[in-house]
Amino acid sequence: MQDTHITLAHGNGGRLMRELIEQLFAKHLHNPTLNTQLDATTLPWSASQLVVTTDGFIVKPLEFSGGNIGSLAIHGTVNDLAVAGAKPLYITLNAFIEEGLEIAILERLIISMAQAAQQAGVSVVAGDTKVVQRGEGGGLYLATTGFGVRIATQSLDFSTIQAGDALLISGAVGNHGIAVMLAREQFGLRGDLQSDSACVFPLTEALLPFTGLRFMRDPTRGGLATVAHEISQATGHALVLEQPTIPIHDSVQTVCDMLGYDPLYLACEGRVVAVIAADQAEQALAIWKTLPQGQQAAIIGHVQTGYARVILRTALGGERLLEELEDDPLPRIC
């Protein structure tokens, strides 16, 4: 591979494309079931319940503090399987590469993806690459499909949620959103601020023994507030969040305060929100806190009878309403 940047020829099915796949994708993502010679892969399968998810990844910039689009694609996919009560096993990958992308960067992203996959215990078992013309893509777009085996015995469904249930979060919110924004706007690093992008399977697995576990979700786009709205609307109950208990890193809070963002609406890529019966919440929290990813886990609220809305109770006992996310929030002070 003599060129340093991706050209349209890398997508024409010829030598360059073969080299790209062999020397980058296959090399780093190698595993026993990945066979780039064949059109399809045969997977060993013995479980009764297959869990499938699919996802697309667009992020600007491609690399940010604490991660990049490669690791993000793995985490985003396995997390969707994990919160559904599954153990993630396999991933397929589609890469849409923009003409002009530096190959060294692409390699970094693929290495990072391979590491993330390895840590998450998943194999990339099939893939495809396409090259799009300059200006038609943001460097690299990734599309993935994830397969896992269901290991949860509960139904993990909105319909099991009851008034009184507790709401847990596995760690601080908003880091991913702020890390990406700082990188995109080239604001430079702010202290230790990093994306929280990570595989949450250890966290979700740890809660599966709880009979009172109702529901789990990873608060990605729209953040914690949006997950709260989804739960509230699906159940018809109010959700009460206790502001002082919600973990937020100081550096995230500082940037949010300055720019006027609300961390509750910012994306996380390595957190879990869990709804669990109130009498099991403390125990579940204790278990999360023993895990490296759950050091800052907290019980942050509860489900309350009444109509669907999300209430944020402040330290002083005030009850602010958290509205649904808007595309373009405008000031309302008059």
Next chain:
Amino acid sequence: MQADYWLIGGQVQGVGFRPYIYRLATELCLLGWVKNLSGQVEIHVQGTETQLHTFATQLLKHPPPLAKPFILQHTACALVAVNSFSIASSLQTQADIHVPPDYFICDDCLHELHNPCDRHYHYPFINCTQCGARYTLIQRLPYDRADTSMANFPLCADCQAEYDNPSNRRFHAQPLACPACGVGLCFREAQTATTPFIYNARQTATALSACVQALQAGKIVAIKGIGGYHLLCLARSDTAIQRLRTRKARPDKPLAVMFPIHGKDGLTFIRQQLQVSPVAARCLSSPVRPIVLLPRRTDCNLSAFLAPQLNEIGAMLPYSPLHHLLLTALAEPIVATSANLSGEPVLTDNQLVEQRLQTVADAFLHHNREIIRPADDSVMRVIHQQPRPLRIGRGLAPLELTLPFRLPYPVLAVGAQLKNTIALAWEQRVVMSPHIGDLGTARSIDVFNQIINDLQRLYAVSATAVICDAHPQYASSRWAKQSGLPVHSVYHHHAHASAIAGEFPQALPWLVFTWDGVGLGQDGTLWGGDALYGQAGAWQRVARMRPFSLLGGDKVGREPYRSAAGLCWEVGLPFSVATIDSDLLYHAWQKRLNCVTTTSVGRLFDAAAVLIGFSPVVSYEGQAPMFLESLCCSQISHDIPMLPLSRVGDLWESDWSPLLPYLQTTQSSQQIRAEGFHQAMAQALLQQALKIRTEKTVGQIGLTGGVFQNRYLTELVIAQLNAVGFEVFLPTQLPCNDGGMSFGQIIEAGNRLLERV
């Protein structure tokens, strides 16, 4: 012998109008009846021509003080076989319904309250047809005791006799009661929340004295009044007030003070502390009994913590018998601030208040008459020789106004996001709710929903369309979209302008200056420093302030330095404040991140305060402009920078940039710069008005929007406009701030609806 038929409309319910007619008719030896038509009053009188003539001349001469009757119909009619004059039982029909506001205690009741020989002696809820709660205790109409929160208090024999006696002033006084059969008080220290609430006459007396003692000891007591709870503490005690401020996390926002009635006109105590003009005096003692903002006297010895860095105090007189008893016993001024958590409507429920204020109040004085819906105290400020409402509340609301047109169908206007009120309008009537508050809290939304339902139910009117602000993120606008009714949206400043046009419908065409915080404008930017020309339903923007950037969304309200930064960076000047690292903000400004464009004069005031050295961050919205105004006291004209006026597209635009160096110069005092800033803004307005007059017919000028709560600015502007021959109007019945928005929405949308009909 001949007969007359009268139909009387207006405020004639729950105000003793029928007993008045009964007395008049029987004095004149007329026969017939007076009858309630759930809103209007029908009178049939028969007698000699002279008798009927006297009746006709007397009818509207001395009606009960609270009645506002007018004649809808007067015709001769057929004689009927009757041998006396009687008050016939109510008829429920679809006539005009009027829900009375809550009235202050009348002189007769006040006299009985303090008379040890009267059986109502020290009964804290004494009332009659001429006084007492109405709006806050009426469950449904027609107005009968069974449909009020007095339903569970059966009348004793004495009270029943008064209720049944047409010549008694408590004849059909629905909420009447006495110590034997009425409402009781219950005093509880905080942290006793598990013990039961007990109410009886003996408890009431001890509760009252325990409450007085607690206050005298410097404690904070939450006291249930007419439209909600107040937090009370001594107005001369720095420690009590500081404790209240710390516990409520309200470091700076002014606290209102209730003064005991003393002296000939009752205002002696107030006059000892504050400057009371004759207009203000009338306003203080008016039936509304509002909070009136009054300048401190130089020898005022009230706590400096009541209104830090401001020179006015909100004062009021006791209005309910309970407040009279407390203030008489205390004989000194007392802080009386709405008991709520910031932005929420005032608390009304016994249990909820103990729960929500457990860490704020030391004790609670409850009563067992339910408050059906909240009403905060009304707030007034005298500007340009007239009291202007800043907040519509207890005593004023529901506020009824007449529309300058007839609506084809009933509509509901849901107001703005902050200082929310709602308005229900049908035919030629519009009824406005009291101040509901900031719609960002769960409790405000609950009250907002309740009032929307209650007003429609009370007036037996169902809205068939909803009018909301064009800003899609106001909670009221979201409510409108989910209501299932057709929605008409109105731009914020069109509604502001239409509100004043609706108050003075005879004046056309208008030039209205709408200066406020921010509101969504027609071009998608945030307006707030604009001039609109035309008339309701057809406004054209003709002038504005030079646009600038606002950074950080709703944070601009509490962080005025953001406005100052926005101005400085706009013109390439540096901006920094010692306590804030604004590097990141500057980068965000360069990248237009969470950054919007505005013409807001409210934000210019914020910026000006910071640029002359005021705190970059404040604890309540409007604090910086209020501080800036409070610096102004002289009428001296300063050497001020003129704001260049230029043509930008089809608009005249005033450029604020010369103000930036002026405000930051340390060569002159803060006072001079503050006064100079106000004068420069007034000049800018004048220049815009003069320029527009060269192009268009300007009948008269309207000033509205929250900025014109500023007396110094408003009076400067009026003087300058008058000097060049403009006639100037200010809102008089409605707040110029967003509290008047719901009325303006009705006027604006109503005009557009009519065009389509």
